[in-house]
Amino acid sequence: MSTSGLLSILPLLIISGSAVIAMLLVAIKRNHRVMHAFTVLAFLLAFLSLFIQPYEVPYMIAPLFVVDAFALFNTGLILVAGLSVLFLSFSYFEQREERKEEYYILLLLATVGGLVLVISQHFISLFLGLETMSISLYGLIAYLRKRERSDEAGIKYLLLAALSSAFLLFGMALVYAHTGRMDFSGVGASLQAAHEVPASVVAGFGLMLIGVGFKLGIVPFHMWTPDIYEGSPLPVAAYVATVSKGSMLVLLMRFYRDINGYEYTILWWVFAIIAMASMFVGNWLALLQQNVKRLLAYSSIAHMGYILIAFLAGLHAGQEAVIFYLVAYVITSIGAFGVLAMLSDKVRDAELLEDFSGLFWRQPWLAAIFTGMLLSLAGIPLTAGFIGKFYIVAAGVDAGLWLLLVLLIVNSVIGLFYYIRVIAVMFQPLRDEQVQAKRASLPFFGIFALSALMVLLLWLGIFPSGLIAVIRNMMLTMS
Template sequence: MSATDFLSILPLLIISASAVIAMLLVAIKRNHRVMHAFTVLAFILAFGALFLHPGQLPYVIAPLFVVDAFALFNTGLILVAGLSVLFLSYSYFEQREERKEEYYILLLLATVGGIVLVVSQHFISLFLGLETMSISLYGLIAYLRARERSDEAGIKYLLLAALSSAFLLFGMALVYAESGRMDFTGIGRYLATAGSVPVGVVAGFGLMLIGVGFKLGIVPFHMWTPDIYEGAPLPVAAYIATVSKGSMLVLLMRFYRDIDGYEYTILWWVIAIIAMASMFAGNWLALLQQNVKRLLAYSSIAHMGYILIAFLAGQAAGQEAVMFYLVAYVITSIGAFGVLALLSDKVRDAEDLEDFRGLFWRQPWLAAIFTGMMLSLAGIPLTAGFIGKFYIVAAGVDAGLWLLLVLLVINSVIGLFYYIRIVAMMFQPLDAPQRKPLPFFGIFALTGLMLLLLWLGIYPSSLIAVIRDMVLTMG
């Protein structure tokens, strides 16, 4: 590899090296504050390294990686999401008895996997990135060993993720057996010259879709989602909802574009049916929940269905809608889980609906932030979520996806009920509200996310301009 190659993937190298250094720091002396500060510094340095790219985009590091504006943007999104999770993690783990330092090593390694996914253009790098992230998540989900549900969630994720990886590997093997290629563009060229799609490739794509669908938590591969969200530590649940799902969605977009997936009607209809089922299943099951963690889990299934509508719209408008909605979803999901994390204590997480009764009278600023996050998830005007849904509808109208758009509107109305139910619970009066001090880093992160939420809801043109330039220059 040349010096230019190293500079092109410098954020990935910084996070990878930081994971090794973090292991040495733990071996030398355990100190939660030092580990937290070091990990925050690593994320900040990696984000700064994004602006040091030396060459013309797209830059290919054959055969595994491609670094283009699309990869850089999503790497930045992963790092910002990870940094936000870090700010929420310190106070959450500080009040718990478990050893805390290894959490940051696992978080760094999971981020390595996520970044590898967004720069991948080859089956080998895809699988290495996916497994690096998945194996780290096994430990993160089951990190609070004193909790029975945490161990259960970790074991469930281990078994189901291993099964989905087996499907993914078998699917890649079938595609390679037919095409003789493992790079995305090479597979696309093979399909373009093959005339009809061979049966082996169809079967391979089907098996790969199972593996990808599991990571995205879409129907019918969604059953793990509520149990894992409920059992995982709250910052980890936020990480899974954003970085894990987001990086896999970005990989799917690149693969689908490189193989020109929009040309295959059967593939389009399969994803469309999944999108419809995800919207209805996610929203209807969320209606039944009294546990806010599980409610957010089912809500995430519905939001993946919304994103798939923009994904199916294709062309530049659809890709822009996917990326804007993904940014809005990352902000709101981390913000929502962050409020739960700040309200939790060392005994239990604040996850029952009753825990939010009268929150406005106990913690008015926290209640205002949580209200903003819920309204954004519901798609209420002046929030980033509303603008995201507007762009999905615009892309769907442009592509003529009328059935999917009607179902989106119906499901948005359904979702509005359970989001507003939480907001109403927070404003119920209390006789003697008790306030507790809130950690500085947590409030700082949530305030920043709230400002971003409102800024993108009121003035989205700056982000749209960045996304539009990124889409036009995709390699």
């Protein structure tokens, strides 16, 4: 491989090499602070390496990978999300009795899988990236073995992820049997030459959608989401909600574009029905929750439905809206789970509504951050979530998706209700025992990460033009 080729995948090489070094560090001596600092350094170096990419972008590493502006942008998003999760992880695991060092090895390996997914253009690299991430997530989800529901969540994810991978492989086999190609553009060219899509390929796409739909947590493949969010450590839940879903969404966008998916009416209707079902099921079930973890889980299902509306709006405005909304969703999801992590103790997580009673009077800055994140998820002005939702509506209007847009507005109103309910609980007067309780000090790294996310949330909500310009230029140069 040439120097340009090595530079193009340098972030992936740094994270992969760091996972090996991390294992050696654990073997030599266990030290939570050293492992955390080393992992943070690895993510920072990988992110900085994005700025020394070769001039010849896009760069093809045939037949598995393509490194273009689209891949580089989403690689950066994954690394920033992972770094944010790392800052929230130290204090969360420091107060727990379980051995903590292996957590960082698993996080590095899961990130390797996500980075492979965003540069994949071939079925083999798709499957390798997906399984690397999934196998790491099995351990991450069940990491707190002494906690109730942790092992249960890990086993559920293991069984369902294995089943979805089997469907994905079978679907790939059916597509390959007809087209004789495994690269995305080759599959698209073969289908274009055939002038019609045979039933076996439609079945193959349907089976692949099961595997992709499981990772995205969309209806009807959403059943795992609330249980896994509830049983996982809070930083892991944030990681699953953002990096895992985001990397799969990026891969879906590339695959759909390369096979000219917008030309096939049946695929459009399948995604439209899934989008409508995800919005309604996610929001209506979130209304019933008293557990904030499960509320955020069902909320994430609805947000995947919103993103699918932009996804269906077409190649240009639609995919630009998907990426902007994904950035806003990553910021708000990590911020929301981060607040829960800051309020948790070594006995249990802060996940019930009553845990947030009077939070504004106990921890005003945390309450302000959580309020901002929830308002962004609801799509209230001056937040990144509002601009993202506005962008989706604009793309939908441009594409004439009137039914989907009406349903989006209806479901946004439903979502606003349960977000406001959580905010109202935070502003309740303090009870006697809460007044007498000493205000706990908050860890520096966690507050730093949450404050940075809050600034980003407001910055993108007030001055979104810079990011929009970057996304627009990126999509124009996408190979």
